[in-house]
Amino acid sequence: MSESLKKIDSFVLFGVLGDLSIRKLIPAWYYLERDNVLSDSLQILGVGRKHISDNDLKDEVNNALNEFVSTEYLNPDVVSRLVERFSYCRCDLSKNEIYKDLRQKLSDWANPVAYYLAISPSLFEAVCDGLKDSNLITPDCRIVVEKPIGYDLDTSQEINEKLTRHFDESQVYRIDHYLGKETVQNLITLRFANSLFSSQWNSKGIEYVEITAAESVGIEDRWGYFDGMGQLRDMVQSHLLQLLCLIAMEPPNRLDDQSIRSEKVKVLEALKSLNQDSISSNFVAAQYTDGEIDGVMAPGYTHEDGANQDSNTETFVAIKAEIQNWRWLGVPFYLRTGKRMASKTTQIVVHFKSDGHYFFNENKESLKGNTLIISLHPTEGISLQVFTKPHGVDKHSTVRSDPMSLDFIKTQKLLNIPSGYQSLLMDILNGNQSLFLCREEVELAWKWCDEALDAASQTNQELYFYNSGSNGPSQSNELISRSGYSWHEE
Numbered sequence: 001m002s003e004s005l006k007k008i009d010s011f012v013l014f015g016v017l018g019d020l021s022i023r024k025l026i027p028a029w030y031y032l033e034r035d036n037v038l039s040d041s042l043q044i045l046g047v048g049r050k051h052i053s054d055n056d057l058k059d060e061v062n063n064a065l066n067e068f069v070s071t072e073y074l075n076p077d078v079v080s081r082l083v084e085r086f087s088y089c090r091c092d093l094s095k096n097e098i099y100k101d102l103r104q105k106l107s108d109w110a111n112p113v114a115y116y117l118a119i120s121p122s123l124f125e126a127v128c129d130g131l132k133d134s135n136l137i138t139p140d141c142r143i144v145v146e147k148p149i150g151y152d153l154d155t156s157q158e159i160n161e162k163l164t165r166h167f168d169e170s171q172v173y174r175i176d177h178y179l180g181k182e183t184v185q186n187l188i189t190l191r192f193a194n195s196l197f198s199s200q201w202n203s204k205g206i207e208y209v210e211i212t213a214a215e216s217v218g219i220e221d222r223w224g225y226f227d228g229m230g231q232l233r234d235m236v237q238s239h240l241l242q243l244l245c246l247i248a249m250e251p252p253n254r255l256d257d258q259s260i261r262s263e264k265v266k267v268l269e270a271l272k273s274l275n276q277d278s279i280s281s282n283f284v285a286a287q288y289t290d291g292e293i294d295g296v297m298a299p300g301y302t303h304e305d306g307a308n309q310d311s312n313t314e315t316f317v318a319i320k321a322e323i324q325n326w327r328w329l330g331v332p333f334y335l336r337t338g339k340r341m342a343s344k345t346t347q348i349v350v351h352f353k354s355d356g357h358y359f360f361n362e363n364k365e366s367l368k369g370n371t372l373i374i375s376l377h378p379t380e381g382i383s384l385q386v387f388t389k390p391h392g393v394d395k396h397s398t399v400r401s402d403p404m405s406l407d408f409i410k411t412q413k414l415l416n417i418p419s420g421y422q423s424l425l426m427d428i429l430n431g432n433q434s435l436f437l438c439r440e441e442v443e444l445a446w447k448w449c450d451e452a453l454d455a456a457s458q459t460n461q462e463l464y465f466y467n468s469g470s471n472g473p474s475q476s477n478e479l480i481s482r483s484g485y486s487w488h489e490e
């Protein structure tokens with residue numbers, strides 16, 4: 001095993017008391033502990049600004065598990081084992097001299113160390129400098145950063161420069177938790193291990209592709225952050241473009257990080273720019289207004305607590321994207337994401353072309369092609385819509401559409417579907433970067449989004465509106481219907 005792939009037994013979590021840690025990371029550690037995949041010697045050092053003891057942090061970890069791990073999965077023995085792995089170090093991240101306490105804490109811990117920055121990107125530089133000045137950076141340690149990696153291409157480059165000033169690119173793990181989801185990881189297997197799909201996965205076999213990430217919640221308590229970002233920067237630049245890359249990429253030479261990342265980069269390089277000439281027919285931006293969700297009235301975006309009533313920040317975008325290469329020439333990729341929509345749904349829908357001849361009724365109407373539905377939320381699974389004969393002696397000349405479904409929980413007898421963070425934490429420990437973003441793909445994604453936002457601004461694209469609890473604005477339906485298509489709705 002190379003130096004860069006040494007397994008990690010020392011894990012430092014900056015922002016251990018933050019929302020991300022409490023809601024996502026600590027529960028993910030629990031499931032890894034439950035599944036007995038963690039090294040006995042693994043230690044987790046939580047870093048925060050509060051003046052608390054090791055025992056206080058253990059209590060916080062215990063409380064987080066009781067709140068965010070389902071009771072049916074909660075095992076007291078597992079909780080006890082995990083809690084004992086945690087200790088605490090107070091550190092004001094903006095003051096270099098404080099890092100000597102961190103160095104003292106780690107003095108007898110095993111190398112290499114993984115540093116997870118579950119903190120604001122504004123603190124990345126201070127942390128990197130503090131680690132460097134305290135001699136806490138070694139050639140085989142790792143640093144993990146969460147999105148947003150910048151606000152645009154320029155700020156993304158600035159952050160990446162700060163990270164790589166002290167860390168080699170091979171040491172930087174940029175997280176997109178979508179890539180850790182079981183269904184997303186199965187995309188590569190589905191595509192390249194099944195000739196049924198691999199032979200049809202191109203413009204000859206596929207009519208169009210939808211990628212939807214709908215949220216039923218609004219911005220909640222993130223107004224200050226979100227109003228400066230908007231839905232395109234928050235969701236499209238990272239999550240949706242990553243899903244598009246996995247759907248569209250060429251077969252990698254090997255299942256390693258360099259090969260997979262290289263193919264994703266090629267997809268982003270082939271994405272057709274949304275410029276001033278094309279933006280109006282390929283882009284819809286909208287903002288949610290007052291509406292009803294599950295029988296409860298929900299305020300509009302500008303009526304949220306602390307909102308700027310004049311804000312024109314988009315909470316919904318729909319985009320028609322095109323990939324200019326031989327495999328996907330002429331195949332549109334429709335991206336859709338929004339907040340306060342009818343339900344929380346994340347899915348990829350691949351529409352295969354029809355055979356063009358339908359002889360099952362007198363009118364000889366065209367039969368739609370098969371549909372592959374890859375669901376990430378609320379369930380994780382894959383469903384292929386196929387046509388079969390209805391039951392009955394008088395039904396020999398008709399067809400019906402039936403799903404052939406793969407439910408991971410049922411078919412693989414899982415106790416629960418692993419969260420994205422479970423997989424990603426294990427990959428950090430093992431030194432596997434295949435599910436993490438390289439600098440080039442982050443910056444190419446920002447470049448594409450920047451061009452779209454600039455074109456929309458330069459052409460004064462209209463901001464549309466949609467009721468909370470709906471499926472978005474009518475203009476989103478018009479966008480996809482221009483080509484004779486429609487969004488897949490359950």
